[in-house]
Amino acid sequence: MTPGSNLPLNTVRVTVDVAAPVRLDVSGLLLAADGKVRSDADFIFYNQPSGPGVTYRSGGGTAPDSITVDTGALPAGIERIVVTASPDAAGQTFQGIEPTATVRHAETGAVIATFTPPQLGAETALLVVEVYQRGGVWKVRAVGQGYANGLAGIATDFGVSVDEEPAPAAAAATRPPAAVQPPAVPQAAPPAAAPAGTGKINLDKGRVSLQKNQTVSLVKNGRPLLSQVKMGLGWEPAYGGRDIDLDASVIAYGPQRNHIDSCYFGRLSILDGAIKHSGDNLTGEGAGDDEVIVVDLGRLPAEATGLVFTVNSFSGQKFTEVAKAYCRLIDAASGEELVRFDLTSAEPQTGVMMAKLVRQFSGEWEMTAIGEFVKSRTVRGMVQPGSTAL
Incomplete structure (x- = not known):
């Protein structure tokens, strides 16, 4: 599992x-x-x-x-x-x-x-x-x-x-x-830990803001809500720094965590068009999503059970030079933002796994915030870490 x-x-x-x-x-x-x-x-x-x-x-x-x-x-x-x-x-x-x-x-x-x-x-x-x-x-x-x-x-x-x-x-x-001794009185949980004891999170109450490692089921009122979604990824140069060229990608995996295909700026459509990429943003400046990946969940082949969304710095700049990196899941039909994950920490690495979508045995999809940094300037170097993250 x-x-x-x-x-x-x-x-x-x-x-x-x-x-x-x-x-x-x-x-x-x-x-x-x-x-x-x-x-x-x-x-x-x-x-x-x-x-x-x-x-x-x-x-x-x-x-x-x-x-x-x-x-x-x-x-x-x-x-x-x-x-x-x-x-x-x-x-x-x-x-x-x-x-x-x-x-x-x-x-x-x-x-x-x-x-x-x-x-x-x-x-x-x-x-x-x-x-x-x-x-x-x-x-x-x-x-x-x-x-x-x-x-x-x-x-x-x-x-x-x-x-x-x-x-x-x-x-x-x-x-x-x-x-034999009972556990010590707990200290405050670290910021990266997801809240516990709140039960299964779904979309019944509207937009969900995720913390690292937290999961939301893409279900509302007991039914899968979405067929086509957009994963918007955005960032800005840190503290007035120079333009930064980051590349958003998605890696598709099978049920044994086997790599099926990757969608990125050099391969804008995979799996017969079920996943499409908006194209490369070279600066990170401006409001709104810098790059968008559209996923037609209903058209994904049965063997595609997990998707990992990544961001890489091809130019070699580290994520300590990036500010306000985030990803957000959008209902492609209505444009409504459903789930958001803001990256609140940074490491001097050139890649980060932002989030994953995993198909459950029941057929519903769940989104989990990852926020793990990797030393890789390209999506190719993210395939193995992404498999582990699933």
């Missing part, structure tokens, strides 16, 4: 194993419609290993910890179960130890899906996957959202009480002493 993708479940009971090169603390949160737990009893972890419809199993350090969800035994009003993970060692990040979640049929052990969150760094806790209900059908979604303030940040975002005092000694029975 790729971040944001989902699959329907063909069984009532599923087990989610989360494995990594180091020992992890894995937990499950039962969430109501407001995106919060009803009480601390809905937080399932090593010191509270069972709840209504959800159980925790320790791997003992030699096997992955796991969360099992019995969707038939969940209380009324529970709409999502989020599976989280954090390194057992205090303060350790996920840099270089990316975990893999394996979703299995709880009875047979048959693998339903696997997911490895890409490009992790300073995160010390993750929302790995979620089991959720939509339209009466239970599904599993790959999430991969990180927190820099540990499991406490996740817990408090979802309404779990986090004590400042150490846990009583009696609570240590099921875990080694080093892991």
Whole structure:
């Protein structure tokens, strides 16, 4: 699975194993419609290993910890179960130890899906996957959202009480002493992290302004809203600097993250015209979008399941010389701006992955803000990083 993708479940009971090169603390949160737990009893972890419809199993350090969800035994009003993970060692990040979640049929052990969150760094806790209900059908979604303030940040975002005092000694029975202490009171989340606990974002309330790593479903009132969209990308020279020639592109991928084709200033139409480029802007000056890519979602071939939108500096100028870079999704029929992502940080690199559109198993599309910088002056050098970002 790729971040944001989902699959329907063909069984009532599923087990989610989360494995990594180091020992992890894995937990499950039962969430109501407001995106919060009803009480601390809905937080399932090593010191509270069972709840209504959800159980925790320790791997003992030699096997992955796991969360099992019995969707038939969940209380009324529970709409999502989020599976989280954090390194057992205090303060350790996920840099270089990316975990893999394996979703299995709880009875047979048959693998339903696997997911490895890409490009992790300073995160010390993750929302790995979620089991959720939509339209009466239970599904599993790959999430991969990180927190820099540990499991406490996740817990408090979802309404779990986090004590400042150490846990009583009696609570240590099921875990080694080093892991018994409850998480520290969380620090403020870093600006790059997407807000959590707000539920699935869609277009029901109109225009959406995304933060980095946040996802919006292109659905309104339960139905896919769009057939043809425009991705507008814009920028300005930083602080009165010289003109800057940036190139916007889109890379199309297949279901195995395989590269299908790229649309850019030298190749203005791909996939039989389903994706078209407006042409090259050489300065970045002036109001409005500098370059526009039109995507006819209804005409995309079935094998095109992911699109990554990138911007590169062919002339070699770095993004520290660029101001007000953004991308925005527009309804091509009405001209209405639906989703916007403003790049609020910069790195001395020559490429950036701005956003991605991913087709879900249900057929709907989701847009995710990326905002990751890459050392590449051309779209060709973005193909591999774009594959990883999916």
